[in-house]
Amino acid sequence: MAKDVKQAIRERIWRLLEERDIAAFPRPVYGRIPNFRGADIACQNLTRLSQFINAAVVKINPDAPQRPCREAALSAGKTVIMPTPRIREGFLLLEPRSIPREAYREASTIAGAFKWGKSVKPWHLPRVDLVIIGSVAVNPKTGRRLGKSHGYAEIEWGILSTFGKVGEETPVVTTVHDVQLVEDDIPKEPFDLPIDIIATPTKIIFVKRVDPKPHGIYWDYVTEEMLREISLLSEIRRKNVFI
Numbered sequence: 136m137a138k139d140v141k142q143a144i145r146e147r148i149w150r151l152l153e154e155r156d157i158a159a160f161p162r163p164v165y166g167r168i169p170n171f172r173g174a175d176i177a178c179q180n181l182t183r184l185s186q187f188i189n190a191a192v193v194k195i196n197p198d199a200p201q202r203p204c205r206e207a208a209l210s211a212g213k214t215v216i217m218p219t220p221r222i223r224e225g226f227l228l229l230e231p232r233s234i235p236r237e238a239y240r241e242a243s244t245i246a247g248a249f250k251w252g253k254s255v256k257p258w259h260l261p262r263v264d265l266v267i268i269g270s271v272a273v274n275p276k277t278g279r280r281l282g283k284s285h286g287y288a289e290i291e292w293g294i295l296s297t298f299g300k301v302g303e304e305t306p307v308v309t310t311v312h313d314v315q316l317v318e319d320d321i322p323k324e325p326f327d328l329p330i331d332i333i334a335t336p337t338k339i340i341f342v343k344r345v346d347p348k349p350h351g352i353y354w355d356y357v358t359e360e361m362l363r364e365i366s367l368l369s370e371i372r373r374k375n376v377f378i
Contacts, residue, residue, distance in 0.1 A: 173336030227252035278344030
């Protein structure tokens with residue numbers, strides 16, 4: 136039932152973005168963390184936050200609407216941690232000191248991150264000061280969000296929190312278009328990651344979230360298919376890490 140409610144909200148937002156021509160490349164946005172017109176402005180608004188200014192290490196998802204955030208973080212001299220798409224190849228570490236300034240834009244793309252970044256096991260990553268993630272929809276009153284349904288942001292958080300790289304005090308920001316703000320009562324599952332701050336092209340919203348952040352990997356929800364697709368999960372399980 137909860138999954139059906141979540142999917143109905145996703146479908147509504149994807150349709151709205153397409154029908155109003157707010158969606159940006161790659162299109163159609165169905166099944167994706169949707170890119171949107173004004174994603175660069177939302178990221179610019181985010182960079183004015185003290186949470187961004189004071190962060191030395193920022194973890195940012197690899198989706199298209201957050202590409203400007205990755206470039207902005209590198210340009211501000213911040214270390215960027217980017218999960219690879221579907222976490223298939225773990226995490227990439229991008230050090231701005233090791234990348235020519237004229238290559239920051241390239242490095243902010245997925246292909247460029249593989250070129251300029253280095254693969255690092257999560258237990259060797261630095262502690263994260265700020266997490267930036269994409270969303271399909273987010274409730275600004277509760278901080279509950281929806282991704283594209285595969286739970287990658289939650290798995291990434293679970294992995295990093297297992298090794299003490301993120302925690303309850305780590306700010307989580309999402310950049311979305313204003314039409315992705317919803318009033319729906321988004322159902323909560325134990326592993327769901329709530330949002331602290333929302334950046335849109337028009338405003339910043341500080342959320343009084345109603346849920347704590349999850350900790351660790353919720354192994355009861357990890358399927359055999361997930362273990363096959365995300366080799367890092369299998370590696371962690373083989374290490375018997377159940378922190």
